[in-house]
Amino acid sequence: MAVVRAEMAGKVLEVCVAQGDAVSEDQDLVIIESMKMQIPVGSPQDGTVQKVFVAADQFLNEGDPIVELS
Template sequence: MAEVKAQMAGTVFEVSVKEGDSVTKGQTLIILESMKMEIPHEAEADGTVAKITVAEGDFVEENDILVELA
């Protein structure tokens, strides 16, 4: 199981996938907003979205798990 973690603290601006979706390496999964910048978080490998642990509007800390890929 691969985990996509927040690169910095911020607010979840957009969740681009849903559980069960197939994703490819480099595909944007979540966009965080921090310091008025949008930071995309991408899949590091092909897989399936097993679990999304955040929702749009949630505040996350650096290294919080955003998405789990199977």
């Protein structure tokens, strides 16, 4: 299992996946706004979303978990 974590602090603008979704490598998982820029967070691998830790409008700190993949 892989846990995708926030690489920087910011606000979650959009959650693009849900638990149980199949994802491809580089597919957008969430969109984060940081420093007035929209930053997509892509999947590091093909897999299935086991858990989504975030919701829209939530603030993330660097290192916070976003999604767990298997």
